Amino acid sequence: MHHLVRTANGRRLQVEVPVTSWERPVFLLHGMPGSRVGPRPRIRFLQQCGAALISFDRPGYGGSDRWAGRQVADAVEDVAAVADALGLKRFAVVGRSGGGPHALACAALLPDRVTRAAAMVALAPRDAEGLDWFAGMAPFNVQEFRTAVTDPERYAARIIPRSAVIRRNPARMLEDLYSELTEDDRRIVSDSRTWSMLLRNYREALRTPYGWIDDAIALTSPWGFDPARIRVPVLLWHGAKDVFSPASHFSWLAARIPRVKAVLEPKAAHFASLRALPQVLDWLLAGASRS
DSSP: OEEEEEOTTSOEEEEEOOSSOSSSEEEEEOOSSOOTTSOOOOHHHHHHHTOEEEEEOOTTSTTSOOOTTOOGGGHHHHHHHHHHHHTOSOEEEEEEGGGHHHHHHHHHHOTTTEEEEEEESOOOOTTOTTOOTTTTOOHHHHHHHHHHHHOHHHHHHHHHHHHHHHHHOTHHHHHHHGGGSOHHHHHHHHSHHHHHHHHHHHHHHTTSSHHHHHHHHHHTSOOSSOGGGOOSOEEEEEETTOSSSOHHHHHHHHHHOTTEEEEEETTOOSTHHHHHHHHHHHHHHHTOOOO
16 A cells, blocks of 8 residues: 655655564665665565565655655654654664665664564765775776765766666666676566566666665765664675675674674575565564554
């Protein structure tokens, strides 16, 4: 079911809510570019574990209004607004890829409401002390993120036409990445169900280009919180062969988040996070109280 939620400053958030009870709510924060209709476990699994999986378009994606200049930490305001609209006091949060830092923001800044949080194949902060942020990253990502850091206007000028092309032909997104995928990732994205979900995800995400632009700038700017100050339990899941979010980012986060369970899969890469999500949800729900 689709819902529109109004934030305190009047922005609209497009929300996807399941037709289930709210006893075990989990927010799923999508990647970059991404949307509320991105890949998720089969409905039978969600019904069996009792997960009410809630997702929404980050500002500028899909049906959500843009929030120019937003920080990663600003995701907390939107998660809280959706939770309030749905009458949820407590919930778990999981973010995948570009959604991972936003999930960590919720863990850091909503400790009285977040039961557990998970970040899958997440980046570390751009200003992470002692981390060579671009080391091990695919050349395509290095070029994109460097431009977002050094010349945001030029980055936006490149993303606007590219997003229009992908909106018309969402397969182009995966075709652009294909040469940098591992064999395992190629098998995952080639699965017919996953392929269909990804194409739907990209088409919906890129109704406008601004979510993608603002995400890249936010991820490479100060996040607005310190991961070392997170006090709720956190699961970090990562593939050792990931070239979009290198494993060194995982190691940096794992060394700093106090109550962390760190899982590094030696043969996995970036899209293996789609396959691992059910296990991560099991962990999140094991610590979830009734809402």
